[in-house]
Amino acid sequence: MSFGASHALRGVSADFHSGEVVALVGENGAGKSTLLKVMASVIRRTSGQATLDGKPYAPQNQREAEKAGVALVFQELNVNYCLSIAENIMLGRLRDYRRFGLIDWPRLQREAQSVLDRIGADFKVDDEIEKLDLGQVKTIEVARALATNPRFIFFDESTAFLNRRESARLMNVIRELKSQGIGIAFVSHHMHEVFGISDRLIVLKDGALVGSWPTEQMTSDHLAELMVGREMVGGLFPPKAEDAARKTRIEMKGVVSSSGVGPVDLVLGSGEIVGIGGLKGSGGEAILEVLAGVEKIDAGEIRLDGEIYRPASPRAAWASKVAHLPGDRTGEGVITEFSVLENITLAERPSRAAGMVDHARMTELSNEQIRLLGIKTAGPEAPVSSLSGGNMQKVVLGKCLATAPGILLLNNPTRGVDIGAKAEIYRVIRKLANEGLAVLMVSEDLHELLGLSDRVIVTRNGQLSQSFDRNAHPNEEEVVKWMM
Numbered sequence: 001m002s003f004g005a006s007h008a009l010r011g012v013s014a015d016f017h018s019g020e021v022v023a024l025v026g027e028n029g030a031g032k033s034t035l036l037k038v039m040a041s042v043i044r045r046t047s048g049q050a051t052l053d054g055k056p057y058a059p060q061n062q063r064e065a066e067k068a069g070v071a072l073v074f075q076e077l078n079v080n081y082c083l084s085i086a087e088n089i090m091l092g093r094l095r096d097y098r099r100f101g102l103i104d105w106p107r108l109q110r111e112a113q114s115v116l117d118r119i120g121a122d123f124k125v126d127d128e129i130e131k132l133d134l135g136q137v138k139t140i141e142v143a144r145a146l147a148t149n150p151r152f153i154f155f156d157e158s159t160a161f162l163n164r165r166e167s168a169r170l171m172n173v174i175r176e177l178k179s180q181g182i183g184i185a186f187v188s189h190h191m192h193e194v195f196g197i198s199d200r201l202i203v204l205k206d207g208a209l210v211g212s213w214p215t216e217q218m219t220s221d222h223l224a225e226l227m228v229g230r231e232m233v234g235g236l237f238p239p240k241a242e243d244a245a246r247k248t249r250i251e252m253k254g255v256v257s258s259s260g261v262g263p264v265d266l267v268l269g270s271g272e273i274v275g276i277g278g279l280k281g282s283g284g285e286a287i288l289e290v291l292a293g294v295e296k297i298d299a300g301e302i303r304l305d306g307e308i309y310r311p312a313s314p315r316a317a318w319a320s321k322v323a324h325l326p327g328d329r330t331g332e333g334v335i336t337e338f339s340v341l342e343n344i345t346l347a348e349r350p351s352r353a354a355g356m357v358d359h360a361r362m363t364e365l366s367n368e369q370i371r372l373l374g375i376k377t378a379g380p381e382a383p384v385s386s387l388s389g390g391n392m393q394k395v396v397l398g399k400c401l402a403t404a405p406g407i408l409l410l411n412n413p414t415r416g417v418d419i420g421a422k423a424e425i426y427r428v429i430r431k432l433a434n435e436g437l438a439v440l441m442v443s444e445d446l447h448e449l450l451g452l453s454d455r456v457i458v459t460r461n462g463q464l465s466q467s468f469d470r471n472a473h474p475n476e477e478e479v480v481k482w483m484m
C-alpha cells in the first residue's frame with residue numbers, strides 16, 4: 001500500500017482465521033492501521049491479492065466489505081454528534097429499516113439497544129450522545145461494527161480511549177466473539193492486552209512483516225525488541241527526582257469547578273511530576289481543565305507563583321506558559337487538515353516585527369520537535385491527517401513543548417504511542433522536569449502513573465481521596481483501592 005512516494009506496507013502477507021484472536025503489533029507508523037484499513041476496504045490496496053474462504057476478496061468500499069462480513073473499528077474517535085446514539089450505531093444501514101417509505105424508528109432503537117446490551121454498555125440508546133465520555137463513544141463504534149453481523153472484526157487500538165474497566169469489558173467482548181467463531185485482529189500497544197487475549201502475534205516494522213508467532217511462544221521483552229529493532233535496556237522510566245527544594249508554582253485552595261469537582265487543595269512545585277489517577281469523571285480531568293482555562297471555577301482560589309491565577313480562556317492559560325495536552329487528540333489536540341508545522345506552532349506562533357509570522361523560526365521549532373519526539377512524517381509540511389495515530393499524539397505533545405512551558409498539563413500523554421517512543425517521551429518529560437518544569441498528569445495507564453510520577457494523587461467522586469509520595473512505593477492495588 002503506497003501513498004504517493006510513501007510505502008505504508010511493503011509486500012506484507014498475512015492470514016486470519018475464524019475463532020482466532022490475532023494481535024497486530026509494531027511501532028508507530030509500522031503499518032498496522034493501514035493493513036486493517038486495506039482488509040476492510042476503507043482504502044484500496046495499491047497491489048496484491050486477498051481471498052476470503054479461498055475466493056477472491058476485492059470489495060470496492062467499506063460497505064461491500066461489511067456485506068462480505070469484514071468490519072473495522074477505527075482508531076480515531078469516529079461518531080457524528082448531530083445524530084442520535086441509535087443512528088450512529090446503524091449508520092449507513094438506515095435503509096434496512098425502511099417501512100412504507102419511512103424509517104421504522106422503534107425497531108431501529110430496539111435493535112441498536114440489543115447490540116449495546118450484547119456488549120454490556122452502561123448507557124442506553126436514548127441517552128444524549130454529548131453527555132457520553134470517550135470510552136462510551138468508543139463503545140458506540142464497537143456496537144456499530146457488531147451491528148453488521150461480521151465474520152471478521154478488526155479493532156484498531158480500540159482500548160486507547162478506554163479506562164481499565166471498559167478495556168477489561170472489551171476484552172471480554174472479544175473473548176465472547178471468538179467463542180462464537182468470529183475471527184478477530186486487534187492493534188494494541190498494551191502488552192497485557194496482547195498477552196492476555198491473543199492466540200497469535202503479527203509483528204510489523206516500517207511497513208514490512210517481521211513475522212508471526214503463537215503468543216504463548218513469545219515473551220514481552222522479546223516482543224518489544226522485535227518491535228523497536230533493539231534491546232530495550234534501562235527500563236521504561238527514567239529515575240525519579242531527588243527531593244530537591246522545590247519552588248511552589250501552582251497552589252489550589254478549596255477549588256470547586258463549574259462541573260462540581262472539588263473542593264480541591266493541591267500544590268504543584270517546579271521540577272516535580274505529579275500524577276492523578278482515578279475513574280473517569282472522578283475529577284482529574286476537571287482539575288487539568290480548570291488550570292488550562294477550559295473550565296471555570298465556582299469557588300476557591302488558585303495561585304500561580306503566588307499571584308491569583310484565574311485564566312479566562314485557554315488562550316490566557318497558554319499565555320501564562322501553562323500548556324495543556326487534552327485527552328482527545330483529533331477533537332481537541334490538533335487540526336488534522338493543517339500541517340505538522342502549523343500544528344506544532346499553533347499555540348505560539350513566532351512572529352517578526354509588524355505582526356509578520358516568522359516562517360524560518362516556525363520551521364526550526366517544528367523540526368526541533370520532530371527530532372526530539374521522533375515524529376514519523378514525510379516532512380513538516382505534511383498534513384497531520386497523513387500521520388499514524390501515535391505520531392499525531394506526538395504532534396500534540398510537540399505543540400505543548402514548543403511553547404517552552406513552565407507548567408505542563410498532560411491528559412493521558414502516551415495514548416496510542418509505541419513502547420519505544422513512550423520510553424523516549426518519558427525521558428524528555430523527566431529531563432524537562434529536572435530543568436524546572438512542573439508537570440501535572442492524568443493517566444488511566446496505572447503503569448505510567450506509578451512509573452513516571454514523583455507523587456500520585458487519587459481522585460474519587462470529585463475529591464482527592466489519597467496521596468502517595470514516591471518513597472511510599474505504592475502498588476497498583478493500593479492505588480486502585482482509593483479510586484473505588
Ligand SMILES: Nc1ncnc2c1ncn2[C@@H]1O[C@H](COP(=O)(O)OP(=O)(O)OP(=O)(O)O)[C@@H](O)[C@H]1O
Nearest residue numbers: 003008028029030031032033034386387388389390
Ligand atoms: N493517508 C495517508 N497519506 C500519506 N501517508 C499515510 C497515510 N496514511 C498512513 N500513512 C503513512 O503510512 C505509514 C503507516 O501508518 P499506519 O497508520 O498504518 O501506522 P500504525 O502502525 O497504525 O501506527 P500507530 O501505532 O501510530 O497507529 C505511516 O508512515 C503514515 O504516515
